[in-house]
Amino acid sequence: MSSKKQITSFDIAELAGVSQATVSRALRGSPEVSEETRRRVEAAAASLRYTVDKNASNLRSKASGTLALLFFEDPTPDDSRINPFFIAMLGSITRACARKGYDLLISFQELARDWHADFAESKKADGIILLGYGDYLTHADRLEKLRAKGTRIVCWGAVLPDQPWVTIGCDNFQGGRSVTEHLLEQGCRRIAFLGDASHHFPEFQERHRGYLQALRTRGVSVDDALQIDAESTQRSGMQAAEALLARGEPFDAIFAASDLIAIGAIGTLSAHGIDVPFEVAVAGFDDIPMAGFVNPPLTTVQQDTRRAGEMLVDNLLRLINDEPVTSQMMPMKLIVRRSSLHDASGT
Amino acid sequence: MSSKKQITSFDIAELAGVSQATVSRALRGSPEVSEETRRRVEAAAASLRYTVDKNASNLRSKASGTLALLFFEDPTPDDSRINPFFIAMLGSITRACARKGYDLLISFQELARDWHADFAESKKADGIILLGYGDYLTHADRLEKLRAKGTRIVCWGAVLPDQPWVTIGCDNFQGGRSVTEHLLEQGCRRIAFLGDASHHFPEFQERHRGYLQALRTRGVSVDDALQIDAESTQRSGMQAAEALLARGEPFDAIFAASDLIAIGAIGTLSAHGIDVPFEVAVAGFDDIPMAGFVNPPLTTVQQDTRRAGEMLVDNLLRLINDEPVTSQMMPMKLIVRRSSLHDASGT
DNA sequence: CTGAAAGCGCTTACAG
DNA sequence: CTGAAAGCGCTTACAG
Numbered sequence: 184m185s186s187k188k189q190i191t192s193f194d195i196a197e198l199a200g201v202s203q204a205t206v207s208r209a210l211r212g213s214p215e216v217s218e219e220t221r222r223r224v225e226a227a228a229a230s231l232r233y234t235v236d237k238n239a240s241n242l243r244s245k246a247s248g249t250l251a252l253l254f255f256e257d258p259t260p261d262d263s264r265i266n267p268f269f270i271a272m273l274g275s276i277t278r279a280c281a282r283k284g285y286d287l288l289i290s291f292q293e294l295a296r297d298w299h300a301d302f303a304e305s306k307k308a309d310g311i312i313l314l315g316y317g318d319y320l321t322h323a324d325r326l327e328k329l330r331a332k333g334t335r336i337v338c339w340g341a342v343l344p345d346q347p348w349v350t351i352g353c354d355n356f357q358g359g360r361s362v363t364e365h366l367l368e369q370g371c372r373r374i375a376f377l378g379d380a381s382h383h384f385p386e387f388q389e390r391h392r393g394y395l396q397a398l399r400t401r402g403v404s405v406d407d408a409l410q411i412d413a414e415s416t417q418r419s420g421m422q423a424a425e426a427l428l429a430r431g432e433p434f435d436a437i438f439a440a441s442d443l444i445a446i447g448a449i450g451t452l453s454a455h456g457i458d459v460p461f462e463v464a465v466a467g468f469d470d471i472p473m474a475g476f477v478n479p480p481l482t483t484v485q486q487d488t489r490r491a492g493e494m495l496v497d498n499l500l501r502l503i504n505d506e507p508v509t510s511q512m513m514p515m516k517l518i519v520r521r522s523s524l525h526d527a528s529g530t
Numbered sequence: 531m532s533s534k535k536q537i538t539s540f541d542i543a544e545l546a547g548v549s550q551a552t553v554s555r556a557l558r559g560s561p562e563v564s565e566e567t568r569r570r571v572e573a574a575a576a577s578l579r580y581t582v583d584k585n586a587s588n589l590r591s592k593a594s595g596t597l598a599l600l601f602f603e604d605p606t607p608d609d610s611r612i613n614p615f616f617i618a619m620l621g622s623i624t625r626a627c628a629r630k631g632y633d634l635l636i637s638f639q640e641l642a643r644d645w646h647a648d649f650a651e652s653k654k655a656d657g658i659i660l661l662g663y664g665d666y667l668t669h670a671d672r673l674e675k676l677r678a679k680g681t682r683i684v685c686w687g688a689v690l691p692d693q694p695w696v697t698i699g700c701d702n703f704q705g706g707r708s709v710t711e712h713l714l715e716q717g718c719r720r721i722a723f724l725g726d727a728s729h730h731f732p733e734f735q736e737r738h739r740g741y742l743q744a745l746r747t748r749g750v751s752v753d754d755a756l757q758i759d760a761e762s763t764q765r766s767g768m769q770a771a772e773a774l775l776a777r778g779e780p781f782d783a784i785f786a787a788s789d790l791i792a793i794g795a796i797g798t799l800s801a802h803g804i805d806v807p808f809e810v811a812v813a814g815f816d817d818i819p820m821a822g823f824v825n826p827p828l829t830t831v832q833q834d835t836r837r838a839g840e841m842l843v844d845n846l847l848r849l850i851n852d853e854p855v856t857s858q859m860m861p862m863k864l865i866v867r868r869s870s871l872h873d874a875s876g877t
Numbered sequence: 878c879t880g881a882a883a884g885c886g887c888t889t890a891c892a893g
Numbered sequence: 894c895t896g897a898a899a900g901c902g903c904t905t906a907c908a909g
Binding site: 232234235236237239241242247249267270273274277278281286287288289290304305306307446472473476477478 | 583585621820
């Protein structure tokens with residue numbers, strides 16, 4: 184603790200020769216204060232290195248100037264391995280907050296836990312951003328209850344019809360479709376899908392729907408034996424690829440529901456002496472920084488994380504200001520790298 | 531905003547049949563409260579879904595229960611590319627905070643900016659963690675002024691003698707030495723160092739000192755032409771490798787001051803048709819997640835980010851509690867992967 | 878445009 | 894072990 188007593192707005196008021204209320208107004212840029220008074224107050228504040236006590240101002244004004252970012256994830260053995268895609272989102276969310284003058288509180292949570300009280304209800308944050316490959320459906324009632332209590336929440340994830348909460352997400356369906364069409368163009372016909380395509384992973388499910396759509400449009404028959412569940416980790420990708428090989432079904436391509444799954448799968452294929460992309464083309468989803476550096480470089484779908492972060496923050500602030508907000512879907516972009524160039528490298 | 535009036539400790543007091551002060555004590559687990567009263571208060575609080583207003587409690591108690599994490603970095607063109615090593619640190623710091631019951635506020639800043647007022651002085655955070663390949667020396671006076679004002683700060687970085695602020699860092703000197711010894715054991719004799727080894731990058735400087743020490747111990751002469759400045763980005767690593775090649779000096783190994791530099795350098799070498807590790811062995815520093823997945827997998831130095839995060843938080847909390855704290859250095863670990871196996875793959 | 882006063886919801890001596 | 898009272902440092906009607 185500093186030895187000196189804390190400097191308050193009363194000290195500034197005395198120094199500037201105005202009332203404490205005027206200090207408060209001047210420092211918040213209220214238009215009620217005359218230009219000259221404001222200058223005098225600002226000079227006094229600067230000379231004493233005064234800063235407004237956020238706790239007091241928040242208590243009085245009922246706003247915190249803070250947003251909370253909650254990462255949802257299953258408990259992982261390795262604490263420090265965060266899904267790289269969400270890291271990129273974290274970066275852009277942080278900067279978007281800074282641009283808007285908001286602070287950002289972050290926290291890692293398990294979806295099943297009782298996290299709601301921690302932020303909005305204790306007035307630490309004015310609103311909450313949820314990030315994660317979340318099965319929000321299962322927790323829909325909780326989200327709904329929060330919303331009813333007046334908590335402002337914006338989710339990143341699958342944008343689905345009939346979702347009562349505001350969601351920003353990329354167009355997973357189109358993404359899945361684009362990747363699959365690209366693989367078909369490479370001459371692949373037995374394209375495996377690695378990822379849990381159930382409603383527990385709504386984003387994966389959408390990507391899978393796009394995959395099915397692309398196959399059907401081209402008249403390629405769908406073989407359920409080519410779909411293997413996986414969650415978004417390398418380990419899970421390796422296991423899924425092992426399971427796929429164990430099934431003995433022939434396949435000439437893998438569309439992994441995320442880059443981490445794809446990278447794990449490539450590892451397994453290599454270990455089995457299977458060449459990528461000559462024998463099996465592989466594509467992922469997310470365009471994590473690693474994607475361009477694995478061997479072979481990974482074809483994937485890029486999401487505009489910078490814009491996504493801005494949209495999450497902007498929409499949450501609109502919600503906080505009681506402005507109309509709707510869920511929004513962002514376009515994605517296919518990034519072709521060597522891992523999927525089945526055609527060029529072989530046959 | 532919720533339509534209902536906010537529930538306060540007075541409501542709980544009434545429901546539980548005690549005074550408001552007792553509610554406050556019971557909910558904070560004060561030992562002064564009887565077990566039976568506590569239970570009654572907790573039940574009442576739960577039934578009304580009451581949570582303590584943090585702004586009020588912070589204002590009164592003069593503590594925020596929040597730590598601030600400041601990332602220092604130069605402004606980058608690409609918002610979302612955060613150094614992966616710091617991301618791992620972020621993860622472990624966040625979790626360490628959670629375990630201690632603290633919230634974490636995060637912010638990206640440029641070292642040169644006027645950031646000090648933002649957190650500690652406005653009472654938003656009880657203490658600050660600084661993270662970044664920072665040139666803290668240049669900003670030493672600012673740090674010192676903050677400390678004098680009572681701000682609690684802990685830095686991640688180079689642990690140097692005569693540093694008045696508390697720093698946690700890994701043993702960069704030993705790390706640099708281990709890598710260099712390893713490269714020497716592989717038969718390399720012309721080992722380039724890629725990284726700014728000036729006092730502006732104290733961690734790189736320490737790694738470079740370790741490098742020099744290893745060379746001298748083995749009686750290998752140091753050639754200044756083999757040192758090229760680089761900061762910790764792939765782009766910079768590529769440029770440094772280009773510059774090195776342009777000098778025309780023969781070299782059989784590169785020790786890059788960070789993994790990102792190493793990965794960039796490998797890219798440049800490959801583009802020039804130079805085989806790694808057969809013609810040039812390469813090693814980096816940090817063991818970022820990508821390191822094991824590039825081609826060839828990168829030999830590097832691993833820092834225990836989980837433990838580092840814990841130590842940063844623990845030491846900051848000690849500082850906040852006015853307990854004695856000293857700077858500490860953590861051991862590192864050489865991780866040998868294929869990029870440095872010069873010997874085995876050639877000659 | 879400015880000031881005097883009330884009050885945000887807690888925690889913490891103080892008293893018993 | 895519990896209560897009554899003061900007060901943390903602001904913001905915001907209210908009045909002029």
